[in-house]
Structure formats: C-alpha cells, structure tokens
Amino acid sequence: MAHAVTLEALRVLEAIxxxxxxxxxxxxxxxxxxxxxYTVKKLEDDLGVPLFDRSRQRAVxxxxxxxxxxxxxxxxDATIRLEDSIKQFESGWEPKLRxxxxxxxxxxxxxxxxxxxxxxxxxxxxxLSEESVGGGWDALQDDRVDLVIGVTGELPxxxxxxxxxxxxxxxxxxxxxxxxxxxxGVVTAAQLRQYPAIVVADSSKKLPARNIGIFESxxxxxxxxxxxxxxxxxxxxxxxxxxxxxxMDELNSGRLVTRQCxxxxxxxxxxxxxxxxxxxxxxxxxxxxLSQQDWQLIPxxx
Amino acid sequence: MAHAVTLEALRVLEAIxxxxxxxxxxxxxxxxxxxxxYTVKKLEDDLGVPLFDRSRQRAVxxxxxxxxxxxxxxxxDATIRLEDSIKQFESGWEPKLRxxxxxxxxxxxxxxxxxxxxxxxxxxxxxLSEESVGGGWDALQDDRVDLVIGVTGELPxxxxxxxxxxxxxxxxxxxxxxxxxxxxGVVTAAQLRQYPAIVVADSSKKLPARNIGIFESxxxxxxxxxxxxxxxxxxxxxxxxxxxxxxMDELNSGRLVTRQCxxxxxxxxxxxxxxxxxxxxxxxxxxxxLSQQDWQLIPxxx
DNA sequence: ACCTTTATTCAATTTTTTTGAAATAATATC
DNA sequence: GATATTATTTCAAAAAAATTGAATAAAGGT
Numbered sequence: 001m002a003h004a005v006t007l008e009a010l011r012v013l014e015a016i017x018x019x020x021x022x023x024x025x026x027x028x029x030x031x032x033x034x035x036x037x038y039t040v041k042k043l044e045d046d047l048g049v050p051l052f053d054r055s056r057q058r059a060v061x062x063x064x065x066x067x068x069x070x071x072x073x074x075x076x077d078a079t080i081r082l083e084d085s086i087k088q089f090e091s092g093w094e095p096k097l098r099x100x101x102x103x104x105x106x107x108x109x110x111x112x113x114x115x116x117x118x119x120x121x122x123x124x125x126x127x128l129s130e131e132s133v134g135g136g137w138d139a140l141q142d143d144r145v146d147l148v149i150g151v152t153g154e155l156p157x158x159x160x161x162x163x164x165x166x167x168x169x170x171x172x173x174x175x176x177x178x179x180x181x182x183x184x185g186v187v188t189a190a191q192l193r194q195y196p197a198i199v200v201a202d203s204s205k206k207l208p209a210r211n212i213g214i215f216e217s218x219x220x221x222x223x224x225x226x227x228x229x230x231x232x233x234x235x236x237x238x239x240x241x242x243x244x245x246x247x248m249d250e251l252n253s254g255r256l257v258t259r260q261c262x263x264x265x266x267x268x269x270x271x272x273x274x275x276x277x278x279x280x281x282x283x284x285x286x287x288x289x290l291s292q293q294d295w296q297l298i299p300x301x302x
Numbered sequence: 303m304a305h306a307v308t309l310e311a312l313r314v315l316e317a318i319x320x321x322x323x324x325x326x327x328x329x330x331x332x333x334x335x336x337x338x339x340y341t342v343k344k345l346e347d348d349l350g351v352p353l354f355d356r357s358r359q360r361a362v363x364x365x366x367x368x369x370x371x372x373x374x375x376x377x378x379d380a381t382i383r384l385e386d387s388i389k390q391f392e393s394g395w396e397p398k399l400r401x402x403x404x405x406x407x408x409x410x411x412x413x414x415x416x417x418x419x420x421x422x423x424x425x426x427x428x429x430l431s432e433e434s435v436g437g438g439w440d441a442l443q444d445d446r447v448d449l450v451i452g453v454t455g456e457l458p459x460x461x462x463x464x465x466x467x468x469x470x471x472x473x474x475x476x477x478x479x480x481x482x483x484x485x486x487g488v489v490t491a492a493q494l495r496q497y498p499a500i501v502v503a504d505s506s507k508k509l510p511a512r513n514i515g516i517f518e519s520x521x522x523x524x525x526x527x528x529x530x531x532x533x534x535x536x537x538x539x540x541x542x543x544x545x546x547x548x549x550m551d552e553l554n555s556g557r558l559v560t561r562q563c564x565x566x567x568x569x570x571x572x573x574x575x576x577x578x579x580x581x582x583x584x585x586x587x588x589x590x591x592l593s594q595q596d597w598q599l600i601p602x603x604x
Numbered sequence: 605a606c607c608t609t610t611a612t613t614c615a616a617t618t619t620t621t622t623t624g625a626a627a628t629a630a631t632a633t634c
Numbered sequence: 635g636a637t638a639t640t641a642t643t644t645c646a647a648a649a650a651a652a653t654t655g656a657a658t659a660a661a662g663g664t
Contacts, residue, residue: 003309003313003381004385005309005381005385006308006310007307008305008308008652021610021611022610022611023609023610023611031652031653032653032654032655033610033611033612034613034614034653034655035653035654036611037611037612037613038651038652042652047385047388048388049391049392056661056662057610057611057660058609058661059610063391064388064391064392067388067391068388071380071383071384071387074380075377075380075381075384078376078377078380081373082307082370082373082374083306083307083349085369085373086349086350086351086366086369086370089351089365089366089369090350090351090366154510156510157506157507157508157509157511204459206443206460207458207459207509207510208456208459208509209459310621323640323642324643325640325641334624335641335642336623336624336643336644336645337621337623338642339642339643340620340621340622343643344620344621356643358631359629359640359641360640361642
C-alpha cells in the first residue's frame with residue numbers, strides 16, 4: 001500500500017492509548033467502538049504490524065504500536081502548529097506565545113507587562129517559563145520558546161534578533177552569620193575554597209552547559225533558580241556572586257552583606273532575544289513593551 | 303471544522319506546486335484534475351484561506367499556500383520516517399543510514415567498509431557526508447546523521463554512544479618553499495604571526511562553532527575540508543598543524559616539511575559516535591567494522 | 605457461576621471521494 | 635484578431651471509504 005498512515009488513525013491510536021480502551025476512546029471521539037476497530041485494523045493491515053496486543057480484554061500497545069504512537073504524536077503536533085500558523089497569518093496574532101525569563105531577572109516587571117497584555121484580550125495564549133544561564137538560548141534555539149528575556153553571553157548560531165535591556169552587576173554576598181562575613185578586606189581564593197559555593201545550574205537541554213563563575217570549592221550546591229540561590233546564601237549555606245538588583249532588600253535589611261572578592265565579576269549585558277522568522281503582533285508588542293520596561297538594571301553602556 | 307489538514311491534501315498541494323499545474327499533478331497522482339480541485343477546495347474551505355491564486359490560467363500558490371506547503375513538507379517527511387521506522391522494526395535493517403566522516407580522517411578506510419557493506423545487498427540506503435571540527439557532533443545532535451566517525455573533543459549534551467578509534471597526532475608542517483621552512487629550531491609566536499594561518503572551518507549549523515588551534519595570525523584562510531587545508535599548505539599559502547597520518551606521503555616526498563612550534567598541539571582521541579536510541583542492524587554492523595578498521599592513527603592509550 | 609465490560613464481525617447505511625462530460629477562461633498560434 | 639490549445643472548475647453520477655448498530659465472543663470482577 002502506498003500510504004498507510006493517516007492523521008485520523010494517529011488520533012485514534014493516541015486516544016485509545018490515553019483513555020485505555022477502544023470504548024472510552026470511541027466516546028471521546030464521538031464514534032462507535034467498531035469504527036475504531038475498523039480504523040486500527042486498517043492501519044495495522046497497511047503497516048503489516050499489529051499495533052495492539054489483544055490477548056487480554058483491554059487492548060494494549062505493542063512495542064511497534066508505541067513506536068507509531070510516539071512519532072505520530074510529533075506529527076499531530078506539527079499539524080496543530082500548521083493550523084495555528086494559518087490562523088496567525090490571517091489575524092496577525094499568533095495563537096500561542098511562549099516567553100522565558102532568565103532567572104537572574106526579577107519576575108515582577110514581566111508580570112506587569114503580561115498584565116497589560118491580558119487586559120487587551122487578544123486571541124493569544126501565553127506560556128511563561130524560567131531558564132537559567134545558557135538555558136534561555138537553548139530553549140530559543142530548540143524552539144521551546146518564542147522570546148527570552150535576560151539572556152547573556154555569546155549569541156549562539158541561528159537567526160535571532162536581540163535587544164539590550166541593561167547591564168547586570170554582580171556582588172559577592174554572604175549571610176552576616178557566615179564566617180566569610182568576618183573577613184576584613186578582600187576574600188582570597190584559599191578562603192573561598194573552605195566553603196560551599198551555591199551555583200545556578202544551566203537549564204540547557206540541547207546546547208552544552210555553561211558554567212559561569214564557578215570557583216573550585218570543596219563543595220558545590222547546584223540550584224535551579226536565582227531565588228533558591230539567594231535564599232541558600234541568606235541561610236548561610238554557601239557563598240557566591242549575586243545580581244545586585246535582585247538583593248537590594250536583603251542588603252538593606254542586613255540579611256546579606258557584601259565582601260570584596262579576589263576574583264571580581266564584570267558586569268554583563270542582558271538581552272531580549274527572539275527568532276527572526278515572521279514575528280506575530282503579540283511578539284512585536286512584547287518586544288516593544290519589555291525593552292522599555294524598567295528591569296532595575298544598570299542602563300546598557302554600549 | 304475540527305481538523306482541516308489531511309496528509310492527502312498536503313500531498314496534493316506539494317504535487318501541484320512541484321509539477322506546476324493541477325493537470326500534471328493529477329496525472330502523477332493517478333487521479334483526474336477535478337479530484338484535485340475538490341481536495342484543494344476542501345482544504346481551502348476548512349482553513350478559510352485561499353491557497354492558490356487562480357487569476358491566471360495556471361494556479362500558483364498564495365503566501366498562505368506557501369506557508370502550508372512548507373510546514374506540510376515537514377509533516378509528510380515525518381510520516382515517511384514513521385513508516386521507515388516500522389519497516390526497520392520488522393526487518394531490523396534501517397531503510398536509511400547516514401554516516402558522516404570528520405575531515406581529519408582518511409576517506410579510504412571508510413570506503414573499504416562501505417564496499418563490504420554494499421556487496422551484502424542489504425535493504426539500507428547509505429548517505430555519506432563530511433564534517434569538520436564540531437560539525438560532527440552538531441550533525442549528530444541535530445539528527446542530520448546517524449553515525450559520525452572521527453569526532454573529537456567534549457561530548458555534548460544528549461544520549462550518545464562513543465567508541466575510541468585511535469589518537470590523532472598533529473605536526474606543524476609547511477611547504478619547503480615557505481619562509482618558515484628556513485627557520486632553525488623552534489618557530490616562535492612572533493614568527494607565526496607573519497604568515498597566514500590555514501584553518502578548517504567548523505561545519506556546525508546549530509551548536510556554537512569551535513575554533514581549535516587558531517593562533518592569532520595577521521590573516522586566516524578558512525577552508526572546508528582537511529584536504530583543502532593540506533593542499534593550501536603544500537602550495538605555501540599558509541601554515542598550521544596537520545594530522546600526521548594524512549600527510550605521510552607529502553612528508554616522504556618532501557612536499558611538506560615539519561617544524562617544531564612554540565605552541566605544541568597535544569594528541570587528541572578520535573571517536574565513533576552514534577545516538578543511543580534503538581540502533582538498527584546496519585548501524586551495529588558499521589560500528590563494529592569501523593571500530594576495527596585501521597584508520598592509520600596511533601592506538602588509543604586509555 | 606453470573607454479571608459486566610470490552611472488542612470484533614458483519615451487513616446496512618451514510619459520507620466522502622472520485623470520475624467524466626460539459627462549461628468557462630486564459631494563453632498560444634496562425 | 636480569430637482559432638486552437640491548454641487548464642481549471644462545475645456538477646451529477648458512481649465508486650470507495652467510513653460509520654453504525656445489532657449480534658457474538660471472550661475476559662475480568664464479584
């Protein structure tokens with residue numbers, strides 16, 4: 001047979017697997033069970049492989065069935081994206097917009113902008129996520145998000161637009177109860193090595209992980225978000241550089257104190273970044289608003 | 303309408319675009335033109351957008367049509383891959399196997415193995431390609447190849463198997479007519495800077511490009527393959543490190559001479575690498591043969 | 605053992621797709 | 635500029651495919 005696979009058959013497979021039975025799937029698809037029997041059997045005949053094991057009462061996927069299901073899901077997703085693209089093409093508004101914020105940035109400035117967007121009641125479904133270190137680039141490149149806020153470092157390969165939103169200043173901060181708080185003057189490498197370092201793990205799933213500002217400590221505690229890192233350092237669990245704009249409260253109230261460190265950490269520029277290809281009206285709107293938003297950073301020098 | 307796109311409609315779209323008319327596409331698909339009119343009109347109705355511009359005699363795609371075609375192709379490709387996967391699942395032999403050779407390696411040892419495979423007349427379609435520097439990893443990660451030979455350096459993220467095939471030794475070589483050939487003793491950084499460096503460009507399309515062994519020359523000539531680099535250096539266009547096993551002939555015949563260099567380049571291990579997931583019989587066969595093949599390298603120490 | 609749930613078979617029915625002939629329109633040719 | 639050619643659409647009829655519902659068989663729960 002020329003073309004065995006049809007989207008309808010993949011949908012049926014998916015439904016049966018998800019709901020656990022032909023009967024339940026039939027109901028969900030507004031059909032009668034024998035219709036599914038027909039569709040499934042046709043696909044099995046065309047493919048030449050049984051997709052379900054019928055030795056028991058409830059049909060369960062064979063290994064071949066799992067294979068078809070898995071790749072079939074990707075195909076169904078692609079058709080949904082295709083239909084979404086057409087909708088965007090007509091209205092200009094993308095049906096879905098995925099925004100990632102790097103964990104170095106505060107959440108509230110983003111939320112303000114999101115609030116402004118939501119009251120406009122556009123036909124756009126928003127998804128927010130948080131990334132760390134190189135993870136923002138990774139998510140963008142891997143097409144898991146459409147827009148990232150607060151990415152830093154080198155531009156990876158690919159066609160991206162960027163816009164600087166300010167400079168990040170890092171200070172070496174410890175809890176006042178931490179032994180390093182007692183050090184007068186500059187903290188040395190030897191002193192650093194005595195205490196655990198708290199680092200934010202790279203959330204990359206595809207690109208190689210970056211390790212920024214790791215000094216060789218005896219112990220490293222890896223956390224997922226900047227919030228966790230700040231909290232860990234406030235509790236005196238370890239030490240490390242923190243973005244100044246995130247810890248103004250902690251510094252003012254004395255929950256953290258700064259020290260000079262032998263290895264200074266230079267300021268780095270934070271960017272908005274998005275894919276070049278055909279931005280929808282939603283993406284354009286967010287790029288405009290987010291680049292004018294006050295992220296409480298140092299204005300970008302260049 | 304719930305689900306507008308069907309694979310059949312995408313195939314029709316693709317055929318009309320490729321062959322330039324409804325009539326030609328109909329013939330290719332063993333149908334009658336009015337059947338295509340029906341299919342296309344149905345898709346247009348369901349999507350709510352005209353896909354073809356009919357103001358002229360021959361129908362041409364509208365921008366929206368191009369969008370559907372482009373994404374549709376990806377979907378059709380995925381369905382073909384799905385059917386291929388099933389075939390592999392049944393016979394064990396993958397219908398397609400894509401092998402990349404890093405440009406540091408000789409081509410002939412691979413060709414010998416390929417020859418041995420072809421005489422077995424397996425139902426496997428082979429594709430060979432050449433990659434450079436980080437490009438092998440890139441192609442593997444991006445699923446453009448199934449197996450790479452001669453990748454070096456750090457393992458990127460992802461699930462890969464690797465097997466060492468030997469160590470690469472690099473020698474600093476220049477044409478006998480090159481000014482640096484006259485230097486006695488060790489070539490210094492200052493001397494190096496005087497002459498163009500020949501480097502093999504990273505063929506990566508997704509991962510960040512690696513730059514190995516670039517010393518800051520006034521001029522850099524970037525080439526795509528090791529063969530080009532060797533040739534450029536034989537012609538005295540520039541200098542650089544070359545893999546010793548690739549230039550034995552040139553060294554013996556005096557077309558290249560070696561010199562000591564202030565920056566020595568350590569040996570590096572070359573690997574076979576492939577994706578973990580479900581190797582077919584073809585991939586397994588190649589991994590076995592290729593890892594036993596004599597690549598004329600130094601046996602791996604570790 | 606009995607009842608319930610589940611999947612399949614099969615003939616009848618409905619829906620969808622395909623066809624071929626005729627109509628319409630745009631290019632090409634003389 | 636008239637005419638032939640090529641290309642697409644329209645429409646009713648025919649063919650193919652999908653869906654239904656009733657009957658059947660078999661598995662699991664109580």
